[in-house]
Structure formats: structure tokens, C-alpha cells
Amino acid sequence: MADTVNGTAPEAQDAVPEFPMPRQSRCPFDPPSALKDLQEQGPLTKVRLWDGSEPWLVTRYAEQRAILGDPRVSADTDRPGYPTKASPEAGEGKLSFIMMDDPEHARLRRMVTAPFAVKKVEALRPAVQRIVDGLIDDILAAPGPVDLVDVFALPIPSLVICELLGVPYEEHDFFQEHTKTMVRTTATPEERGAASREVAGYLAGLLGRRIAEPKDDLLSSIAGRIAAGELTHQQATEMALLLLIAGHETTANMIALGTLALLEHPDQLALLRESDDPKLVASAVEELLRYLHITHLGRRRAVTEDIEIGDQVIKAGEGVIMVNEIGNRDPEVFPDPDRLDITRDARRHVAFGFGVHQCLGQPLARMELQVVYGTLYKRIPTLKLACALEDVRFKTDAFIYGVHELPVTW
Amino acid sequence: MKVELEAEKCVASGQCVLAAMDVFDQDDDGIAILLDEQPAAEHLDGVREAVAICPAAAIRLVDQ
Numbered sequence: 090m091a092d093t094v095n096g097t098a099p100e101a102q103d104a105v106p107e108f109p110m111p112r113q114s115r116c117p118f119d120p121p122s123a124l125k126d127l128q129e130q131g132p133l134t135k136v137r138l139w140d141g142s143e144p145w146l147v148t149r150y151a152e153q154r155a156i157l158g159d160p161r162v163s164a165d166t167d168r169p170g171y172p173t174k175a176s177p178e179a180g181e182g183k184l185s186f187i188m189m190d191d192p193e194h195a196r197l198r199r200m201v202t203a204p205f206a207v208k209k210v211e212a213l214r215p216a217v218q219r220i221v222d223g224l225i226d227d228i229l230a231a232p233g234p235v236d237l238v239d240v241f242a243l244p245i246p247s248l249v250i251c252e253l254l255g256v257p258y259e260e261h262d263f264f265q266e267h268t269k270t271m272v273r274t275t276a277t278p279e280e281r282g283a284a285s286r287e288v289a290g291y292l293a294g295l296l297g298r299r300i301a302e303p304k305d306d307l308l309s310s311i312a313g314r315i316a317a318g319e320l321t322h323q324q325a326t327e328m329a330l331l332l333l334i335a336g337h338e339t340t341a342n343m344i345a346l347g348t349l350a351l352l353e354h355p356d357q358l359a360l361l362r363e364s365d366d367p368k369l370v371a372s373a374v375e376e377l378l379r380y381l382h383i384t385h386l387g388r389r390r391a392v393t394e395d396i397e398i399g400d401q402v403i404k405a406g407e408g409v410i411m412v413n414e415i416g417n418r419d420p421e422v423f424p425d426p427d428r429l430d431i432t433r434d435a436r437r438h439v440a441f442g443f444g445v446h447q448c449l450g451q452p453l454a455r456m457e458l459q460v461v462y463g464t465l466y467k468r469i470p471t472l473k474l475a476c477a478l479e480d481v482r483f484k485t486d487a488f489i490y491g492v493h494e495l496p497v498t499w
Numbered sequence: 500m501k502v503e504l505e506a507e508k509c510v511a512s513g514q515c516v517l518a519a520m521d522v523f524d525q526d527d528d529g530i531a532i533l534l535d536e537q538p539a540a541e542h543l544d545g546v547r548e549a550v551a552i553c554p555a556a557a558i559r560l561v562d563q
Contacts, residue, residue, distance in 0.1 A: 158555075198510065199511070206511065
């Protein structure tokens with residue numbers, strides 16, 4: 090860095106920090122310590138991104154929620170000032186309504202909210218329990234060690250979303266491989282674009298078949314909107330792509346990274362394993378969502394009208410990044426925030442974001458995680474890591490944080 | 500205390516139902532429905548939580 094050259098370079102003090110910041114290798118569950126320092130200094134700070142742009146980083150919980158709930162910010166990645174995560178490929182399709190603003194965002198989102206309603210999701214719980222039990226039977230039938238990501242964490246959300254959408258699960262190798270590429274920051278824009286087009290082309294074909302022969306699944310419901318003239322085939326495909334990929338990496342990473350976090354906090358794991366209280370399981374899910382916060386690159390928006398935050402004005406045309414992983418560690422809201430405590434009330438976390446774009450699939454994610462956390466450690470009470478923690482490869486290079494593999498034995 | 504819900508703001512996150520199932524439900528599209536405008540005292544903590552976590556700020560608890 091600059092200050093190593095002459096020792097006291099004053100500009101080093103004022104230098105705009107780069108974002109994202111590296112994590113400390115010894116604390117794989119904690120946000121980068123630089124984020125904590127910035128949060129202590131104030132709610133807002135300028136950072137520099139990969140493309141040299143300098144958006145605002147919002148580090149405190151209250152300000153993050155205020156901005157995410159403010160209609161003067163836009164999720165449209167084409168807006169001036171929008172802080173992009175990586176170089177977009179020209180002509181790359183947008184990921185449906187998560188990159189739109191109201192009223193079009195609301196119109197599209199409401200087309201697919203029905204199956205994610207709390208009671209509809211609850212009705213799926215027995216089926217998810219059967220999936221989880223079946224996968225654990227398979228794990229126990231084989232000699233260890235196994236990669237928990239491969240045999241458990243990824244198949245669960247994949248089976249569930251395939252069932253809900255009506256995508257044949259037999260194709261999972263195909264779309265999981267491409268999804269991995271789409272969320273890898275080190276993939277080139279061309280690679281990400283190609284992966285996205287492959288899966289989109291596949292889904293467009295399935296949608297076409299559902300227009301001709303509707304079934305009782307979400308793809309058929311989306312296909313019906315094409316037939317009714319409410320969606321173009323392109324819009325419907327983007328929507329299906331969003332639903333297919335959004336539930337994959339996220340839930341899978343919460344299962345694998347959540348398990349690792351519990352293995353590294355044996356007192357918390359014991360509490361969970363020895364309890365039959367569904368409320369404690371639900372509470373553990375919220376706490377792990379808060380503590381791990383796997384969407385570690387922040388929620389991003391372009392500002393469309395000046396917004397005053399304290400004595401600072403964020404101007405129209407500037408970008409803002411709500412780095413919720415540090416918002417979830419805000420001591421004003423979560424006392425002793427760096428402690429994993431599954432008995433705390435963590436429901437106010439912002440792991441699913443906030444505002445009109447808050448995660449649509451959250452009731453489904455919660456239910457899947459409740460079934461997993463409430464079952465796996467009881468059925469395999471001797472579950473343990475089959476390698477040293479230092480040898481676990483963390484997904485520091487992905488849009489969604491987690492572990493690449495989790496070798497476990499029992 | 501009276502609960503007010505602006506359903507047109509609702510983004511169907513389902514958070515209110517999880518926080519206070521006796522007071523809120525969802526329609527066929529996942530949009531929040533108010534079951535009880537004047538819930539009993541025992542449900543008020545759940546309603547306050549729903550007010551705090553609703554991502555669309557669509558719920559209010561007002562003094563009458």
C-alpha cells in the first residue's frame with residue numbers, strides 16, 4: 090500500500106477503500122474487519138469498485154433499511170450510477186423483476202408470489218422432510234467421508250425448486266454447473282453470459298411445451314401469462330431463470346456453511362441437537378441467516394433523487410451499496426453481534442434484504458433450513474469435519490458466500 | 500390499538516404471517532390480509548414485530 094513507501098503519506102489516511110474487502114482468513118464466518126471499522130466510523134463511506142466508480146457504502150442497519158425501503162432508489166442496473174458487481178456482457182439478459190422498479194417490478198413479482206405464501210410452503214414441509222430423510226439414509230448407507238455440498242446441501246433446494254417449477258430434476262447437473270458459473274465473480278462476462286443463455290434456452294423450450302400442455306406447476310402458470318399476453322416469451326424465460334437459480338446456491342450455501350458454523354460452535358450445535366422445540370430450530374435458522382449472511386457483496390441501488398442521510402446528501406446519479414452482512418452485525422440492533430447465539434431473537438436481520446425487493450422465496454428457504462437443521466444433526470449426532478478447517482475452501486470468489494466442498498464423516 | 504394494513508404496498512414476503520398468525524393471513528397470491536383489526540393484547544407483541552419486519556412498511560399499529 091501507499092503508506093509503506095514513505096511511512097506517513099497523508100493521502101493513505103483519506104484513501105477511498107476498495108470494495109469488496111478481503112476477509113480475514115482465520116475468521117471465515119465474520120465479515121471483513123475493515124467493514125467493522127467503517128461501521129464504527131459512521132453509516133456512510135465512499136468505496137472504490139472494480140471499475141473505478143465510487144459509490145456509497147452503507148454500513149449500519151437503520152440506514153440500510155431506510156435506503157432499501159426508499160422509493161428514490163432504483164434496482165435497474167442500467168441506471169446511471171448503479172454499482173455493478175462485475176462487467177456485464179453486452180446484451181446479457183436481465184434477471185427479471187429483481188432488476189426492475191415499480192410498478193413493472195410489482196406487476197411481474199405478483200405473478201409468482203402465490204406458491205411462496207407461508208401456508209402453501211408449510212404444506213410442502215412433509216415432502217421436504219422426506220427428501221431430507223432420504224438423502225440422510227443414503228449418506229449413512231455409504232462409508233464416509235462424503236462431500237456434504239454434493240450429496241446433501243445442493244440436492245435439497247434443487248429438488249424442491251425443480252418440483253415447484255416443474256423442471257425435470259434429471260437435468261440438475263446441467264443447470265447446477267451453469268448456475269455455478271453465473272455466480273462466480275472470476276468467470277469472464279462471456280462465460281457468465283454463455284452459461285445464462287444455455288439455461289435460459291432450456292427454460293424457454295420448457296415454457297413452450299407448457300403452453301401446449303399445461304401441468305400443475307409454476308412453469309405452466311408462467312406459460313399461461315404468455316398465452317394471455319401478459320408476458321413476452323423473453324420476460325417469462327427471465328422469470329423462470331430467476332426462480333430456478335435464486336433458490337439454488339443460496340439455500341445450498343446456508344445448509345453447508347451453516348453446518349460448518351455449528352460444527353465450529355459445538356455448544357450451539359448441542360443445544361439444537363438436543364432440543365425438540367420447533368421454535369428453537371426456527372430461531373437457529375434466523376440466527377444463522379443473520380450471522381452468516383451469505384449474500385456478501387451487498388444490495389445495490391442507483392439513487393434517482395437526492396437522499397439525505399444525517400448531514401450527508403447522496404445525490405441523484407450516485408450508487409449505494411447496502412452491505413447487509415455488516416448491518417446484521419450492528420451492535421445497536423444485535424447485542425454482542427459477533428457471537429453465534431441460536432437462542433437470540435434475530436428475526437429483524439436483513440439477510441433477505443429489505444424493501445420491495447426483499448427475497449420472494451424466503452418462506453421456502455426458511456422451511457427448508459428448518460427441516461435440515463432440525464433433522465441432520467439428530468440423525469447423525471457424530472457428524473464432524475473430515476479435514477482441517479484451514480483446508481476448507483471458502484467461496485470468496487462467488488457472489489454468494491459459502492464453501493466449495495464440505496468433507497464430513499461421522 | 501388498531502392495526503392498519505395497506506395491501507397495495509404488500510410484497511408478499513409472508514413476514515407478518517410468521518410474526519402474528521392470528522392477525523394476518525395471505526390471499527391466493529400471497530398478499531397480506533388482516534384477520535383481526537383490533538387484536539387482543541396477547542397478540543400485540545406479534546403485531547409489533549410484524550410492523551418492524553414488514554419490508555414494505557405496509558403495517559401500522561395505531562392508538563384509537
